[in-house]
Amino acid sequence: MSLLITDAGIAASIQASNLGVSYKITQIAMGASGYTPTHNQTSLRDETARRPITQGSVPGLGQLHFEVLFDGDIEYEAREIGYFLEDGTLFAVDSRDGDIISIKRSDTVITEIFDLTLSGTEIDTITVEIIGAANATERIAGIAKIITNEQVDAGIDDSAFLTIKKIIRAFDAPYLINKLVNNLWLKLAAKIFPVGAAIPWFTDIAPDGFCIMKNQAFDLVANPELAKIWPNGIIPDMRGCGVIGKEDGEAVGVFQEGQIKEHGHPDSMVGSIDLGTKTTNTTGNHTHPYTSSGVSGGGNGVNRHAINVGATTGASGNHAHSVLIGSHAHAVMIALFGALKNTIDHRKVNWIVRMA
8 A cells, every 4th residue: 555644744753752652543434536645645535434443553663554444324435545654644545546445234243444554754652552442242243342440340331341350349248248239338328328417327437338427528510419408518527526407497507505594593593591699797896998198297387298097997896798799691612513514324436427
């Protein structure tokens, strides 16, 4: 097969070489016109079908191998073939003055194989990329994808194929039992524990499909049901919190700090007593000392001196004295007792919520 590299293809090769990058041939097109290709050509003259490369490689220096699947109701008698880069540039063209190069009829599936040998090009800068390759199905030939373990676990991909090793894994008894139990648990959990229900959990690891409620953000897109409950994308912090039924008119989910109910202590008092008048003990016949002040001597021009004279009352026989005390009370200091919060007997748990 002859091949003419276009000026645009050469320019792409030079540019890729200067930049130290590679350029990719990604599509091959069939056309109906036959002619002698020219270097300044940028498209096929009568393109009828274009498909992405389904298989491609660079077997050796200057060698390119392509495989392209053409299926469906398109048909052609190809007299021109175009090789296109990923940006749509016509890299090379082949046409032989009207000779038919390939034929496809409607409702047939063919795989076109192209093995090219290039010369005068920077082959080191050329790579082959498979883009949009057709997947093999029960009725269409194409690329057969091998399923991953994650896809096996999900069990919903109908476009990939099992290998022998993955079949053995899929039918392994412990795997099947674990899969059945986990699926059953999640389905039961969805019925028993609706999204948004806070559930007490006695370990520090939440089960599959659940998370511990500790003020963390969650993905609103991946969990649309949970987003209906908490549209701000934040799971409430339930650490150290209990729950209580709301009153009519109160907003659901609102946090309320603990308080002590307003109260008094009826009938509590500090007693008082009227001690009245008390009488001192008698001490027999006795007197009481007292001091008398006076002035001594003096007259006109004479100094006068103040004097203090010690004296006692007259004895009045055996007697006592009365002292009035009256009514009084005493202040009482009540010492602190108890913990920082009002609590009841309880056990510590994690609150968890189902993610969905």
